[in-house]
Amino acid sequence: MTLSARDLSVRFGGLQALAEVSLEVTPGRILGLIGPNGAGKTTLFNCLTGVIQPKGTVVVDGVEITQLRTDERVRRGISRTFQTPRLDMNRTVLDAVMLGYTPHLAQGRLACFLGLPSVGRSEEHLRNGAIEKIRLLGLGGAAEDRAGSLSLGQLRLLEVARALVAGPRYLLLDEPAAGLDESDRIRLADAIKNAAASGIGIVLIEHNVGFVSRLSHELLALVNGTVVARGEPNSVVCSEKVVEAYLGPAYVH
Amino acid sequence: MTRSVRLSRISPVLIILGIAITLAIAGEVRPSIYATSVTIGFFSLLALPLGLLYGQGGAISLAQGGFAAVGAFTTAILTVKFGWSPFASLVVSVGLPAILAFVIARPLLRLPELSLALVTISLVMIFKVVFERAERLTGGYNGITGIAPLPIIGVERSYAHWTVWTAVLIVAYCYASYVESGRGRALNAIRVDRLLAESTGTNVALELSSLFSLSAGIAGFAGWFYAHYIGFMAPDSLDPTLSANILFMVVLGGRKSVLGPIVGASLFTLASDLLPGTVTQGMIFGSLLIVILVFFPDGIVSPGMMRWTRRRATTIPEAKNTPGVRLERA
Amino acid sequence: MAFVEFGLNGIFLGAVFGLLALAIAVVWMTTDVVDVATGSYAAAAGMVAVWAGPPWGALLGILAATALSGTMGVIFLIFRRLGATRDTILIVLCTIAYTFVIESALQSVFGTDNRFFPSVPGAFDVAGVFLTFQGVFAFLLAVVLLAGLLAALRWSPAGLLMRASAISAKSASLTGIPVRRVQFVVFLLGGAIAGVAGVLASMSIGVSYSSGFALSIVAFSGAVVLGRVTVSLAFTGGLLIGLAIALGQAYLPQGWDAATAPILIVAVLCSGLVSRDMFHGARP
Ligand SMILES: Nc1ncnc2c1ncn2[C@@H]1O[C@H](COP(=O)(O)OP(=O)(O)OP(=O)(O)O)[C@@H](O)[C@H]1O
Ligand SMILES: [Mg+2]
Numbered sequence: 001m002t003l004s005a006r007d008l009s010v011r012f013g014g015l016q017a018l019a020e021v022s023l024e025v026t027p028g029r030i031l032g033l034i035g036p037n038g039a040g041k042t043t044l045f046n047c048l049t050g051v052i053q054p055k056g057t058v059v060v061d062g063v064e065i066t067q068l069r070t071d072e073r074v075r076r077g078i079s080r081t082f083q084t085p086r087l088d089m090n091r092t093v094l095d096a097v098m099l100g101y102t103p104h105l106a107q108g109r110l111a112c113f114l115g116l117p118s119v120g121r122s123e124e125h126l127r128n129g130a131i132e133k134i135r136l137l138g139l140g141g142a143a144e145d146r147a148g149s150l151s152l153g154q155l156r157l158l159e160v161a162r163a164l165v166a167g168p169r170y171l172l173l174d175e176p177a178a179g180l181d182e183s184d185r186i187r188l189a190d191a192i193k194n195a196a197a198s199g200i201g202i203v204l205i206e207h208n209v210g211f212v213s214r215l216s217h218e219l220l221a222l223v224n225g226t227v228v229a230r231g232e233p234n235s236v237v238c239s240e241k242v243v244e245a246y247l248g249p250a251y252v253h
Numbered sequence: 254m255t256r257s258v259r260l261s262r263i264s265p266v267l268i269i270l271g272i273a274i275t276l277a278i279a280g281e282v283r284p285s286i287y288a289t290s291v292t293i294g295f296f297s298l299l300a301l302p303l304g305l306l307y308g309q310g311g312a313i314s315l316a317q318g319g320f321a322a323v324g325a326f327t328t329a330i331l332t333v334k335f336g337w338s339p340f341a342s343l344v345v346s347v348g349l350p351a352i353l354a355f356v357i358a359r360p361l362l363r364l365p366e367l368s369l370a371l372v373t374i375s376l377v378m379i380f381k382v383v384f385e386r387a388e389r390l391t392g393g394y395n396g397i398t399g400i401a402p403l404p405i406i407g408v409e410r411s412y413a414h415w416t417v418w419t420a421v422l423i424v425a426y427c428y429a430s431y432v433e434s435g436r437g438r439a440l441n442a443i444r445v446d447r448l449l450a451e452s453t454g455t456n457v458a459l460e461l462s463s464l465f466s467l468s469a470g471i472a473g474f475a476g477w478f479y480a481h482y483i484g485f486m487a488p489d490s491l492d493p494t495l496s497a498n499i500l501f502m503v504v505l506g507g508r509k510s511v512l513g514p515i516v517g518a519s520l521f522t523l524a525s526d527l528l529p530g531t532v533t534q535g536m537i538f539g540s541l542l543i544v545i546l547v548f549f550p551d552g553i554v555s556p557g558m559m560r561w562t563r564r565r566a567t568t569i570p571e572a573k574n575t576p577g578v579r580l581e582r583a
Numbered sequence: 584m585a586f587v588e589f590g591l592n593g594i595f596l597g598a599v600f601g602l603l604a605l606a607i608a609v610v611w612m613t614t615d616v617v618d619v620a621t622g623s624y625a626a627a628a629g630m631v632a633v634w635a636g637p638p639w640g641a642l643l644g645i646l647a648a649t650a651l652s653g654t655m656g657v658i659f660l661i662f663r664r665l666g667a668t669r670d671t672i673l674i675v676l677c678t679i680a681y682t683f684v685i686e687s688a689l690q691s692v693f694g695t696d697n698r699f700f701p702s703v704p705g706a707f708d709v710a711g712v713f714l715t716f717q718g719v720f721a722f723l724l725a726v727v728l729l730a731g732l733l734a735a736l737r738w739s740p741a742g743l744l745m746r747a748s749a750i751s752a753k754s755a756s757l758t759g760i761p762v763r764r765v766q767f768v769v770f771l772l773g774g775a776i777a778g779v780a781g782v783l784a785s786m787s788i789g790v791s792y793s794s795g796f797a798l799s800i801v802a803f804s805g806a807v808v809l810g811r812v813t814v815s816l817a818f819t820g821g822l823l824i825g826l827a828i829a830l831g832q833a834y835l836p837q838g839w840d841a842a843t844a845p846i847l848i849v850a851v852l853c854s855g856l857v858s859r860d861m862f863h864g865a866r867p
Pocket of ligand 2: 043
């Protein structure tokens, strides 16, 4: 029962975005992913979700999924959020979150075309589930607002809610806490902890080292596409290479 | 909330029913109006599924007229040359374009919008060459004459009117229901951002191919109806211009709503009935199209009337254990 | 021998398509718009030229085509002024509607006949290959135009502005280039080139009110057939399409050659040979 990636390598022309990166997440654990801008963190997520095809293998719960399309991987329980929120700004927050239910729609196309009552009933059911997640992330008051009226931080929370309603077994969060105020940050941390407690394996990209090391069970530091440190959060944060990458060589003592 | 959902699905259907009844009453007073109403219905049948595919899913197609021609020629050939009953040929008239569309859809629907437009219009031109050259089957330029009218329906104009408008009503109802459902949400996501749709678990290729195939099938049905209604089918009857016009109907009427394509089809038919002269019509009509495209690019039934931009009355209370104060709320 | 003869005549015919492909390509590269009415500008030029008669008819025809494309350019500018981020596909639909307008206008003024401008008389034969002076004239004229255009793009200040706007309209406008004006001029340029092509067409295959759309499709297939869209590749592509059509006319059963261009378009665009960037304007 793991999501594991082995020796992922990606090149963009002359740029080695990832070089033989491996990682492993087990259900209930939170893996923090840190690294300076351009280190390849988002690229790693893109490999795990099949947006780009890397060299190397991705295995989820013992099944290799390297060749699967993005949507097939979602069906296998890998959900993600985007660093720059992606959604239809003209629809309501509730609608945007309910999009996350797509893999779990009970009715087929035909039933949807015929507008069977069962479609309406399950929509109602899904709506309630979505509202619960929206409240959990503190967006309850905005559920019926246009998504475009939210702040960037709130949009990131919305992305988290959307990923959560998909009922994933593995959740990839790309800088969800960026641009949040303190109260939202606490709420987000709670939501992440609860998700982990309910058995979801989480990979969390985050620049705020304090925030991420408090939350994670394990930390992985990426610099220029290579893993420079991994393990216990405190030891990773203090490791020479991480300090150098974040603060410059002068701070390494 | 359930009620508001139902209503928004039913109300366009009621409006269309109203249009159909009004046209029928007018047709009883002046029989020539039935000809107009059948034409509007025919165009609507072609435009509605394109509205779903393009307006909701973002995949443009300039091939609707071409698929209608395939359906029309299929039934013309099967009934006239092979003596099939029109109802047996209906299956092939719908099935053939649908299958054809499904098969060619995969490479097509990956293309960007502009590219897709040019490819689909090229497809229609290829169809036309095939119709013109496969003389033994299609009769070449002269086409096929003497296609029998449909039993019962073919006898009275009002029957034809109700046949085609019933089909329009059904398609409109299905369109509206689909958009309301979770799959409609996924379809909308495809238009907005394909990566978003994929990352929330939508098989984009399958979704669009199915809809492309469905709209081709419905076009095939419209073509089947057309062939038996007019009694004659030639390569020029349903030509590439029609395909372009169908897209115009969708865009002008309003590509984002159920009613848009029908409004577009009505205006189109009325305009060509009312505008003087056949030769100069293109000038007036084309100029009007340009003006509307430039100044009202969202069409007549614009997204302002869409359901989800209207705020629903219900509000959801904030969670109780809110720590801290919220500073920003737009 | 017959093959060579068909081939060469095809390439001479292709000169017309090459110019049209060129016209489509320059407008496409600078404005992101595939101007479907390009063929109609050519048809109009041919019809006007025939109507006014030689020798000044040719010039009048080219002017007419330029005026028509200029009008499209104005429509384009208004469209962009009203909403800079609007979907480019709507403008492409405008050009289709514009095709209807021009067709209908030509039909009501000039009727439905296929018309011919007097061609360059005479023919000659080289080693048993029979060629017309008209064909050679069309080809040479087209090559000279292409060379002139390439030189202008390469060395003239206006050409520099055009190239800059083609690479990125946004960054060009940030550096103070009047992108909109450049785009308008490119519409005029495309119309003029299409006008020349139309007059040449009226000297060989003839033009009718309804030639426009088919010409556009053939020209577009020429513009994309070599994969990358540049001025000289578009022209070469047009020549190749002429060749393909001529050989199709010679060796395919009658009438099937009309499917050549659309089949090429489907094949080339579906194979992904043409970079998505060329179409990116239509998908914001
Ligand atoms: N599609 C792409 N094509 C070319 N280069 C890319 C592409 N995607 C990412 N890159 C490059 O790969 C490198 C890693 O990018 P990535 O987005 O993974 O960084 P990141 O660690 O997420 O940084 P940030 O903290 O800024 O989000 C960057 O140099 C980026 O410019
Ligand atoms: Mg990133």
